[in-house]
Amino acid sequence: MADPITVFDRQILKLRRDRAATKAQDYNFLFAETAERLADRLDDTTRKFPLAVDLGCHSGELGRIIGKRGGIETFYQSDISARYAQSAHASNGKATLVADEEFLPFAEGSLDLILSNLSLHWVNDLPGMLLQARRALKPDGLLLACMLGGDTLRDLREALMTAEAEEEGGVSPRVSPFVDVKDAGALLQRSGFALPVVDADDITIDYPDALKLMRDLSGMGESNLIAKRSKKFTKRSTLARAAAIYHERHARADGRIHAKFQVIYLTAWAPDESQPKPLRRGSGQVSLVDFLGDDAKKQ
Secondary structure (H helix, E strand, C coil): CCCCCCCCCCCHHHHHHHHHHHHHHHHCCCHHHHHHHHHHHHHHCCCCCCCEEECCCCCCCCHHCCCCHHHHCCEEEECCCHHHHHHHHHHHHHHHCCCCCCCCCCCCCCCCEEEEEHHHHHHHCCCHHHHHHHEEEEEEEEEEEEEEECCCCHHHHHHHHHHHHHHCCCCCCCCCCCCCCHHHHHHHHCCCEEEEEEEEEEEEEECCCCCHHHHHHHHCCCCEEEEECCCCCCHHHHHHHHHHHHHHHCCCCCCCCCEEEEEEEEEECCCCCCCCCCCCCCCCCCCCCCCCCHHHHHC
């Protein structure tokens, strides 16, 4: 009987990343953009993080730009794909290791900073992985990550499902159960993190057609990984029909299309006594009436 937590096929993820590593520079534009945004967010904290790890490093985009930001002295890169890890080391010279995000190989309380750039959306047991990350961090250590959210490529997924129903007489699982913004904060709290902050933004990329978008997703190793997906190759007629549906529903006047990637950012800290804490309920020393004046009396 299959493990009910196994939603994504991690073995296929590894194989696809191995393949993507051979042409990483042709398809890593999205990873490079979100790496820049993560690094900018690290600039927003005044803390220093001597020992940092990048989980799911792809071809080393984050390692290339991170430099000494955040007071980083030692920076390790890890990926489930050995070829991606090798590619990352070749691109920036930083130390790498092969590791699965679902089974973190770090000692308890050993890390100052855990980063992750567009990898956690393929983790089956995200609460369990976040718990491992929190344990691996030193007190007051920081988790800073981004992942794809549920609004990512919604138009493409709808077009593919419609085309598959028309061309093949049925629909195979294609919609990944990505985390949404409102649930991400709860997951961080449930995993024992303090001071969680979750926000999201959209990255919109212009394409000549949906076929080019699908080729880019394949090149990035980011196509469908649902374990119960159809194991047959999608028919060319289905892909062509999906591209036509996408164009019919969403093309601009010039015939081009937009593809939207929703990126969710997670910022949270390993608990520490030095962190600010809410006051005990009822311990306030200032009357709300005194603070608001006559406006409070009218309520």
